[in-house]
Amino acid sequence: MLTKFQAKLFFLIGTFIFSAIFLFLTYDSLKYVYANPSAKTLSDEVIRGKAIWEKNNCMGCHTILGEGAYYAPELTKVYERRGPEWIRVFLKDPQAMYPGERKMVKYDFTEAQIGDLIAFLKWNGELDLKGFPPKPEFKPTTQTVSANAVSIAQPEKFKQICVACHAVGGAGGNVGPALDTVGKKFDLAYLENWLRDPQKVKPGTAMPKLPLSDSEIKDLSTYLSQLK
């Protein structure tokens, strides 16, 4: 068996060798990171966004690159998933977007701060993460109910916000119902009322009251009423 001296040697030499390898791999990894295209897109906006991210301990609920807590969604791909407009609306008043759901602190960010945060989230989403987060293998697909619905041009706002939860023609989210035939069920006046304040029409609904201007509400309800 080993003597105490040999055991000590095993400890010291082992530690030294593996520390040396680790330091070398660290050097190589940093070289790789700084040679990556992402290093060039690391703008002041992104850096400011990261500072806001840390200053408010977003990692205390969310994860990014899979690091953080597990109380709120993973945000690495949130830019791709939701789009900048949706994130902007959400950050202005997080609880309004998810009425009665798990709460996020309302931080009262300024427009500029929200812009920085979006830049930070976009930058992280574009990193080469070797396949993380994984694409779901058995994701339920949204069926196209009416091929007709696809041919009607969508208002900008619809593409920016509504598709995060609703699908039209098989494309979009599956949190709310698909909207392919919504125009059959509801008329223009009802849709306008609904968009103005969903809680008033149907208390307790998961549909948030979105910050929409009158003309946006008009556009959206006109569009929706055509989906038959």
Next chain:
Amino acid sequence: MKYKSQKIAYWFFATCMLLLSLQLIYGFIMGFARMGFDGLHDWIPFNAARATHTNLLVVWLLTGFMGAAHYIIPEESESEIYSVRLAYIQLISLIVVGVVSIIGFHFNVWEGRKFLEIPRPLDYLVVVNVLLFLFNIGMTVWKGKRHTTTGMVLYFGLFSAALLYLPGMIEFNSQTVDSYFRWWVVHLWVEGVWELIMGGILSFLLIKLTGVDREVIEKWLYVIVGLTFLSGILGTGHHYYYIGVPEYWKWVGGFFSMLEPLAFLAMAMFAVSMYRRSGRNHPNTISLYWTIGSAIMSFVGAGFLGFAHTLPQVNLYTHGTLITAMHGHLAFWGAYAMIVLAIVTYSMPLLTGRKLWNNSIGLFAFWASNIGMLGMTGAFAVAGIAQVYLERKFGLDFLTVQKEIQVHFLGLILAALVFTSGIFAFIWNFIKFGTPTDEALGAETSSGDIHLSGRS
């Protein structure tokens, strides 16, 4: 106790008990929030509760390690602590920094990087504080009459832990690099140098409790910490799979993570075999429970459950889910919390001269907290596995999945109640021991530490 200055250890341990109770409260706040009862949201949002919960853990464990050092180092180096006054100043300043940080968390003041939430200005105070501690203990070792391996490993562990705090204080612009160096602190602490500290304490306790020859125990201590570093240093790679660094980390991290349980297995086998070779019946069997228990639970929690999700193919799905919380709870409990509680149970009779070992409260504390912690780990495991399948495999919305797994947090809370009852029993016993007295000097004789040996 043999040396008067060992009494300082008591005050570090008392601080541990206080911080541990606070940590439990914040754990419950989070458990209830996950069940949908987040009535405290406006005052203590989840991120504040979480930062407080984990930072209290780190601070109470470090306080426990410091207490252990104040107890062990005088005995190992056969001399009094270099400066008793410095030790008290250091403890008080540690508490002040800790309290200020935690209050700050509730007012949205922090540097929000997981486990390193203490804001930068306070980081400098932490550094000064730890330097004070290292200076004081270092001078004790330096001036001591004897330099044992156990003492040196413990000191080297504490020293490296301080050194490795520094990479966490550098600012990086890229989230990838930030994450890279954050793990230098977090991983190299818990899967590296903290294990030296744990090994040092474990070896001290085994020498005292089993009566096996110091040479034999210390030889194995070298082998175990050698194995720890051999697997643990490059094992850091298992945090680097998906943060934007080169692909080879999947191979390096995956391979060395597979070796990591070996160090823990060796530790468990070592503790059990030393116990079996034990020539004496040390009267403080509860301390032996905690010591052997720590070696075994660290293998289950840190070794086995860690291995369960560090292979890159598995980690792709489990990274950033409740599976990490499952592993984290049992790992910290087994490896670090239990070893601190072991040294506390070992030293309390000797510090106070009261023979309160082996009572039913102490036994209840051991079993209830361990069963409770296993239950909590189970609840996290079930919730985590469900989360991985629903969210990562089936692509359901995050919040939809969270509602599906809410019910498992009822299980978590029930198990946490059992755990808490155990910890309360432990603290109750701790309080009953009272404060250390000079009359306990030389208490080893009355405790049987020297005379009850069966073989010498």
